[in-house]
Amino acid sequence: MNLGALLPSAIDGLLLGCVYGLAAMGLTLIFGVTRVVNLAHGPVIAMGMFVVLAVASGAGLNPYIGVLLAAVVGLAAGVVIYVVAVDRVINAPELTTLLATFAVNLIIIGTATTLLTTSPRAVDVDLGALRAGNVTVMGTHVVAVVIAVAAAGALYAFLFRTRLGKSVRAVAADRAAAELMGINSRRMLALAFGLGTALAMTAGALLATMFSFNVLSGGTYETKSFVIVVLGGLGNPTGALIGGLVIGLLEGVTAVVIPVSWVPVIEYAVFVLILLVRPRGLLGSRQ
Amino acid sequence: MRGMRITAAVAAAVLVLAACGSGTTSGPKTLKIGFTASQTGAQELTSKRQVEGIKLWADQVAKAGGIKLKDGTVLTPQLVSYDDESKTDRVQALYTKLINDDKVDFLLSPYSSGLIKAAAVVGEQNGKIMVTAGGADDATMEQGFTSIYQLYTPGSKYLTGAIDLMLAMDPTVKTIAIVNEKDAFSTGVAAAAKPYAESKGLTVVLNEGYDSGTTDFAPLVNKIAAAAPDAILGGGHFQDGQTFAKAVFDKQVAARFVALLVAPPEPTFSAIGAAALGIVGPSQWEQSVKYDATTAAAAGATWYGPAVADFVTAYQTAYGAAPSYHSVGGYAAGLVLEKAIEDAGSIDAAAVRKALDALNLMTLFGQTQFSTDTKTHGKQTAHQMVYVQWQAAGDGLASQVVWPVAVRTAPILPRQ
Numbered sequence: 198m199n200l201g202a203l204l205p206s207a208i209d210g211l212l213l214g215c216v217y218g219l220a221a222m223g224l225t226l227i228f229g230v231t232r233v234v235n236l237a238h239g240p241v242i243a244m245g246m247f248v249v250l251a252v253a254s255g256a257g258l259n260p261y262i263g264v265l266l267a268a269v270v271g272l273a274a275g276v277v278i279y280v281v282a283v284d285r286v287i288n289a290p291e292l293t294t295l296l297a298t299f300a301v302n303l304i305i306i307g308t309a310t311t312l313l314t315t316s317p318r319a320v321d322v323d324l325g326a327l328r329a330g331n332v333t334v335m336g337t338h339v340v341a342v343v344i345a346v347a348a349a350g351a352l353y354a355f356l357f358r359t360r361l362g363k364s365v366r367a368v369a370a371d372r373a374a375a376e377l378m379g380i381n382s383r384r385m386l387a388l389a390f391g392l393g394t395a396l397a398m399t400a401g402a403l404l405a406t407m408f409s410f411n412v413l414s415g416g417t418y419e420t421k422s423f424v425i426v427v428l429g430g431l432g433n434p435t436g437a438l439i440g441g442l443v444i445g446l447l448e449g450v451t452a453v454v455i456p457v458s459w460v461p462v463i464e465y466a467v468f469v470l471i472l473l474v475r476p477r478g479l480l481g482s483r484q
Numbered sequence: 485m486r487g488m489r490i491t492a493a494v495a496a497a498v499l500v501l502a503a504c505g506s507g508t509t510s511g512p513k514t515l516k517i518g519f520t521a522s523q524t525g526a527q528e529l530t531s532k533r534q535v536e537g538i539k540l541w542a543d544q545v546a547k548a549g550g551i552k553l554k555d556g557t558v559l560t561p562q563l564v565s566y567d568d569e570s571k572t573d574r575v576q577a578l579y580t581k582l583i584n585d586d587k588v589d590f591l592l593s594p595y596s597s598g599l600i601k602a603a604a605v606v607g608e609q610n611g612k613i614m615v616t617a618g619g620a621d622d623a624t625m626e627q628g629f630t631s632i633y634q635l636y637t638p639g640s641k642y643l644t645g646a647i648d649l650m651l652a653m654d655p656t657v658k659t660i661a662i663v664n665e666k667d668a669f670s671t672g673v674a675a676a677a678k679p680y681a682e683s684k685g686l687t688v689v690l691n692e693g694y695d696s697g698t699t700d701f702a703p704l705v706n707k708i709a710a711a712a713p714d715a716i717l718g719g720g721h722f723q724d725g726q727t728f729a730k731a732v733f734d735k736q737v738a739a740r741f742v743a744l745l746v747a748p749p750e751p752t753f754s755a756i757g758a759a760a761l762g763i764v765g766p767s768q769w770e771q772s773v774k775y776d777a778t779t780a781a782a783a784g785a786t787w788y789g790p791a792v793a794d795f796v797t798a799y800q801t802a803y804g805a806a807p808s809y810h811s812v813g814g815y816a817a818g819l820v821l822e823k824a825i826e827d828a829g830s831i832d833a834a835a836v837r838k839a840l841d842a843l844n845l846m847t848l849f850g851q852t853q854f855s856t857d858t859k860t861h862g863k864q865t866a867h868q869m870v871y872v873q874w875q876a877a878g879d880g881l882a883s884q885v886v887w888p889v890a891v892r893t894a895p896i897l898p899r900q
Binding site for chain 1: 528529703707709722726727757
């Protein structure tokens with residue numbers, strides 16, 4: 198064990214954890230409002246990566262324009278996925294919606310694999326690095342954290358400060374009561390699915406500025422998102438953000454003291470432990 | 485009615501005679517060669533190169549009129565391939581299909597040691613000869629197989645040569661970190677490198693594996709930086725190797741020597757810009773290394789096939805890019821099979837096996853000779869590795885052959 202790596206790894210972990218948290222917020226928002234476990238979460242994250250690639254490498258524009266575009270495309274894509282695949286089965290048993298989103302997963306992966314192949318891709322973003330002692334923080338990571346925190350803040354402002362956001366929360370709390378108050382629950386469900394997808398695609402876009410990727414890369418982050426939402430509390434966006442930070446920190450710090458290939462084992466051990474000891478997660482309600 | 489029967493009998497007799505006649509007249513026949521390609525998944529890029537090499541070989545043989553045997557028979561290669569998605573279970577199923585359904589005459593391999601391991605078992609069980617390119621795993625070739633022939637230099641030699649090169653460059657190197665992808669090939673290479681490094685008086689300060697598909701190397705690179713080794717050896721395949729090199733550069737790890745598997749010889753490795761500078765990689769082939777009739781004679785081998793320059797020109801014309809060693813591996817696999825069939829004078833498996841066992845060949849890929857020992861039968865014994873390093877060239881980067889000294893295009897430089 199070399200403790201010289203502890204501080205830089207902890208910082209790297211926390212920075213990356215913010216982006217994990219953003220992706221998980223998308224998953225948990227969709228579940229919190231629609232009660233749908235979105236198995237298309239991973240491919241949607243990968244779509245965000247390819248939006249950045251198209252903007253940066255295809256159009257030659259600043260990759261962060263791609264991040265913004267990924268959010269917009271994500272909102273639209275989420276609404277389309279909801280209307281096409283989820284809306285008709287929204288009141289069916291949970292297994293049905295699970296299978297519906299799994300079908301979307303397969304459609305996106307199949308189409309993307311055919312059109313884009315699984316070749317590794319990378320977006321060349323050089324924002325320099327901040328260095329102090331043995332700590333090196335990449336500029337791309339710092340910007341990703343700033344954007345992730347801003348996106349999370351914007352989501353909260355929308356949900357708590359706007360009439361539309363309050364309507365989404367009302368539908369999440371009690372769909373029947375919200376409809377009695379004149380809220381069009383179908384639209385709110387579609388909007389929530391769109392927002393969740395936008396968050397996931399934004400997270401994917403930010404990951405593309407940091408790491409190489411291919412059309413299958415979303416799978417890794419989808420699995421992490423599930424661990425994070427269980428850790429933070431299903432349906433709780435704040436819990437997802439905190440869960441992301443915890444998992445990021447755990448990844449960074451445990452890798453210092455044990456071989457890196459054991460880190461996923463620790464993560465999933467935490468996942469099982471939370472399900473056994475505190476199934477509502479860190480910030481989940483008792484209900 | 486009786487007239488019709490007589491007519492039918494005469495027609496049948498004519499057909500039988502015609503069929504007998506065709507058996508004695510040698511004409512063009514199809515030589516079915518099966519393999520799987522990783523059109524998707526982790527091995528896609530390098531597999532694509534290998535398949536391009538195989539296709540170029542088949543096209544050139546077909547254009548030249550086919551493989552001509554001593555009895556006048558002409559064999560025209562027909563390639564049969566499927567997408568294995570870089571998955572071993574697909575490889576097993578598809579090689580079974582190639583043998584049982586497609587009735588291929590011979591097999592070539594998929595790309596990567598893990599996939600070859602799966603394919604080799606199927607080929608061996610069915611007694612079907614397979615020439616493997618794209619696989620260097622030692623363990624696969626130490627199972628006493630009788631029908632599997634390995635073209636690549638075995639993996640155990642990948643990093644041992646890099647250690648020799650490193651110590652020749654800088655004898656003051658004392659500490660190394662070995663970090664490798666946790667797959668069969670890379671683990672085998674690392675396992676061979678560690679005792680060799682220790683036998684040379686080096687101290688291994690970090691020895692870790694990472695999962696295939698890893699993209700975030702920050703935790704591992706932080707550990708390496710904290711251990712402060714003089715050199716880093718390891719890697720795995722293209723994507724992880726390239727990402728790892730970028731992470732080492734970004735974190736400013738001050739290792740004087742970095743050697744990674746598979747990725748550096750690939751021309752697109754330089755896409756990471758300055759992060760590629762100084763990175764060394766073992767290569768099965770480089771176009772600047774000359775193999776010809778003279779080198780063949782010096783090695784006591786038979787020269788066979790096109791010259792290196794002719795191959796490079798043909799490849800660039802066909803695919804619009806420079807070939808990597810993966811491309812040449814695919815081409816040479818076809819070439820070796822072609823020569824063995826010519827020597828055997830037939831496609832009979834026993835005769836071709838005997839010809840492969842007796843082969844001592846020099847092609848554009850280098851020397852090829854297979855072990856005839858019972859335990860290591862088919863393992864490559866003669867092919868030599870070269871080592872490349874990315875060095876500054878004008879405003880860009882160029883891959884230079886730096887080892888062995890006899891064939892180098894530039895001296896090795898310490899990493900800055």
